[in-house]
Amino acid sequence: MSRRSLLRGAAAGACMVTLPALLSACGHGPGGNRNQVTVGSNASDAVPRKAYAAAFEAYRKQTGKQVKVNTKDHNDFQENINRYLQGTPDDVFMWFAGYRMQYFAQKGLLTEISDVWASFSGFSDAIKEQSSYDGKQYFVPYYYYPWAVFHRRSLFQQRGYQQPRTWDQFIALAKRMHKDGTPVAFCDKDGWPAMGTFDYINLRLNGYDFHKALMAGEEAWNDNRVKKVFDTWRELMPYYQKGALGRTWEEAGQSLQQRRTGMVVLGMQHPGTQFPDDERDDIDFFAFPEIDPSHGQDAVEAPVDGFLAAGKAKNIDGAKELLKWLGTPEAEDIYLRHDPGNVAVNSGADTSGYSALQKKSVELVAGAKQISQFLDRDTRPDFASTVMIQALQDFIRDPKDVDGLCNRIERQKKTIFSQPVG
Structure with missing residues (x-):
């Protein structure tokens, strides 16, 4: 991931192009400028x-x-x-x-x-x-x-929070944070941030090989193993900050910096860019918690x-x-x-x-048995952008109909993966 994917904005940059000319390079004439x-x-x-x-x-x-x-x-x-x-x-x-x-x-x-x-x-x-x-x-x-669960070290020390290792400990911490008025930061206006949480729950429940096969279109999205990912994720949702679909990743990082939220699943660069230089030493993280002991915390997302x-x-x-x-x-x-x-x-x-933080990140990745890139990097771009962004946003909007959601993803996957790349 990354990442990573979508859906807004005006073009910026040296050319100052706007849609529909978005992403056209500034021309240099035939052959370009060789210098x-x-x-x-x-x-x-x-x-x-x-x-x-x-x-x-x-x-x-x-x-x-x-x-x-x-x-x-x-x-x-x-x-x-x-x-x-x-x-x-x-x-x-x-x-x-x-x-x-x-x-x-x-x-x-x-x-x-x-x-x-x-x-x-x-x-x-x-x-x-x-x-x-x-x-x-x-x-x-x-x-x-690496992607992990980021938080402010000082907030954990102030409130006596402990970094969890297991899913049950993670949910207990999220519940306590929510009660304390600093819920788990969550965002998906950009379309890709929620992919990281999906990936980690899938990796922890079903393992790296299943993740790779699912991303490659070789496993069914209406498989019970995928449904369990969404069912497990739903346990965390009551403790998220509200309004995720209207919140950018920058705003989620800012809420962590401002101590309005307690922790967030993002890549290391994302909260880091939202903290002033003199506060970056206060950023800490822990590996996404274990769910199934047979997979432990073996896999790390490190785009x-x-x-x-x-x-x-x-x-x-x-x-x-x-x-x-x-x-x-x-x-x-x-x-x-x-x-x-x-x-x-x-x-x-x-x-x-x-x-x-960088040294700890090196240790996290060095100790991983498997490295994944990210959902929208591990699968076909057309599948990630046209199917999975909408599917995960639908789940965030209404997390109850997991069967219907997974069936829709699988139908769309079959159509896309049956088409040639070109």
Whole structure:
């Protein structure tokens, strides 16, 4: 995930384009400007935007090459990515590892960069696999961030809350928080945040192999195992803050920062960007609780973000040169100095300046037996965007009719997965 997916907004960025021209790159004429690489960015929030600007400025100083960044609203970028890549995309664009990348490689919308990867070091075989399709590389990983249950350390200390390990302990804590006037933060206006909770309950109940098969369309969504996911999730819903479908992830993070909520299931970068610098040390987290002991807390959602070269890039040589630099530890170090809400992918990156939160995140991921990307990254994008966003929002709106919900998802899944990717 990521993530990740949808449904609003005006375009932002250097081109100042508006719908329906959303996500069209600023043109450079036939062949493009060979002294400049354009980058399509979904980093519309202040912290990552500043961090990327620092990285690209360092590249300019080292090479003398210009990087023109066209920043768009994060959700609009994701919603329109297919049209963007088939139109007039930037040379390089920000996107996600795993299935979400492989989907576009399969459609022929990416430029292969196996030659760029030949110069890389510091990436694990697992990361290389997440960056590849059909044995060829297309993706340069930049950072990852685990999903977990985040909270303010000081609030837990003040009220004597204990980090839960099991689902029963988690529900007891949520009930107590709700009674104390600080319910569990919850949001899904953006369409994707609730996917993280679904994924974790599914992973904890049914295990990683079932999760992968379900995302691949190989398991039925009206299977009793899926219904149990929703039934289990429903136990938590009375303790959520109200109005989730009208709340963005930024607003959920702000409510945690303002001590109006007690904890939230999000990625590490999400609450981090909503806390001022002098309060980030107060952010803590615990792994999503165990539900079935046979699966424990084995799996961790840890999406990987990075860069790709568009299939229709005008300046392919410049794009590959930039991607080669972005795959270095130095490039990751520069970015993470300005955005401590993420963790470097390259093993050669400098971790000496990591915050306690970053160090704990590294330990969480290192100790995981399986790593998942996120629902909208582990499955077909068309299924995630046209079926699962609406389905999870329907469940949030009315969590009672699980049978009807699962039957609808399965019918739609069969239709989508019967269609070719192209």
